[in-house]
Amino acid sequence: MLGWHWILDALDCDVAALCDREALARALVEVPDALGLTRVSQPQLFEHRDGPDGARTLAGVILLAESHFSLHARPHLGALHADLFSCVPFPASAARDALRRYYPFTRATEQVLHRGEGRR
């Protein structure tokens, strides 16, 4: 077993929050902090215009001693994609709650993959 991979797609997010670079950077730092994970890089942010009619999307990643945490905000859809991979277990509910402080979504799908469990 190499790690736990939490993947969340949040919907109905506040569009202003999804457009906020500072909120993205703070979430990349503070969500891992809230889970007791160890940051080994600064948050790296990216801005693209890849939506319909050149809609702006924001994304970012931070590397952790335990693996990584990334976010991808798509304001034109009101959607946020989060992906947290850690070689130590963490409570998904705490990750979700920490993320909601920055993106108060009302709908989401989420899953946790066990990475490396089925390797031959």
Added chain:
Amino acid sequence: MSQPITPLASIFPLPLGEGQGEGAKPRSTTEQPALAPAWHHSALTLTASAPFHGVFAPEVLLPSLLRLCAQSSHVVEGHTLHRFEPQGASLFLHGPRLRLALHTWPERGLATLDVACADADADALVDAVCLALALRVSERHRVCPSERDGGAE
């Protein structure tokens, strides 16, 4: 070898709901149907042939991945890399339609690779990476939120 995505409630003390249990689909926090994101994500565990340290050296991995992305017509706008002591590395490449994360455990001859593409062709890049770095896929999860489906092979 086929293996379902592990249901969330079997790992964490969340209340069981409809759709939880063996082979469960991604868990939704409400009863409403999810919007369909266009991104398709392959999450793999890779096994290296010896010598592990050469294949997993960051000075080999980073240029190799950048070249493979370019050859696959994936635009990479930024990357971040961390080297662990005494060994191992984490790499993340990002582009408008690509996210790639690689974590290595040279001492175990293992790596995890995540490739998410907006145009559903993650497998082509995965195959190119495995071929170029002589890595073998030992586990593959497909994460397709748009279909609320997924699984491991």
